[in-house]
Amino acid sequence: QQPVQSPQAVILREGEDAVINCSSSKALYSVHWYRQKHGEAPVFLMILLKGGEQKGHEKISASFNEKKQQSSLYLTASQLSYSGTYFCGTVMEYGNKLVFGAGTILRVKS
Amino acid sequence: DGGITQSPKYLFRKEGQNVTLSCEQNLNHDAMYWYRQDPGQGLRLIYYSQIVNDFQKGDIAEGYSVSREKKESFPLTVTSAQKNPTAFYLCASTPLAGLYNEQFFGPGTRLTVL
Numbered sequence: 001q002q003p004v005q006s007p008q009a010v011i012l013r014e015g016e017d018a019v020i021n022c023s024s025s026k027a028l029y030s031v032h033w034y035r036q037k038h039g040e041a042p043v044f045l046m047i048l049l050k051g052g053e054q055k056g057h058e059k060i061s062a063s064f065n066e067k068k069q070q071s072s073l074y075l076t077a078s079q080l081s082y083s084g085t086y087f088c089g090t091v092m093e094y095g096n097k098l099v100f101g102a103g104t105i106l107r108v109k110s
Numbered sequence: 111d112g113g114i115t116q117s118p119k120y121l122f123r124k125e126g127q128n129v130t131l132s133c134e135q136n137l138n139h140d141a142m143y144w145y146r147q148d149p150g151q152g153l154r155l156i157y158y159s160q161i162v163n164d165f166q167k168g169d170i171a172e173g174y175s176v177s178r179e180k181k182e183s184f185p186l187t188v189t190s191a192q193k194n195p196t197a198f199y200l201c202a203s204t205p206l207a208g209l210y211n212e213q214f215f216g217p218g219t220r221l222t223v224l
Contacts, residue, residue, distance in 0.1 A: 087152055
């Protein structure tokens with residue numbers, strides 16, 4: 001069951017904020033977030049486990065709403081270096097695989 | 111430096127030929143994974159291995175084969191049975207078998223079928 005990411009793409013100016021959502025129709029155990037630059041390998045951002053724990057990574061943070069089976073990635077005061085494609089990956093409760101969403105393309109302009 | 115290496119970076123193959131993509135890690139990780147990425151799409155799991163001499167099919171295993179004879183190596187063979195093999199292939203590893211750890215990715219191999 002591939003998670004659904006929204007929006008598909010977003011364009012920001014430097015300093016603006018963005019939210020990327022990741023939703024599942026099934027109960028989740030964990031949500032992983034990665035960022036990928038064009039032609040490169042994905043880079044790990046964070047993992048959120050069941051329990052609604054919020055995590056932060058510099059100006060990038062995320063939350064996990066267990067009731068809604070949804071995670072949101074928050075990018076504040078965006079920088080040019082934030083440009084790339086953001087993927088969420090989900091592990092269902094009692095699942096044995098990490099399944100990635102289709103990605104959200106983020107472009108930050110100066 | 112510890113990490114994952116994939117070779118070659120670019121690979122061209124003629125239709126009907128088998129080709130093997132290399133993946134080596136010196137992180138002492140137990141689990142290794144192969145993903146396929148097509149333009150505008152997410153990563154899809156081909157095969158994974160949680161321990162030496164054992165591996166499991168992922169979501170799109172048809173037309174692919176793997177082996178795990180050594181902990182540090184997990185080569186992927188794209189066979190002629192794979193109907194549309196042109197894609198970006200990523201290898202990853204995690205410290206322990208299981209899904210609660212960060213996945214470390216290699217730089218990828220871009221395969222083009224001529």
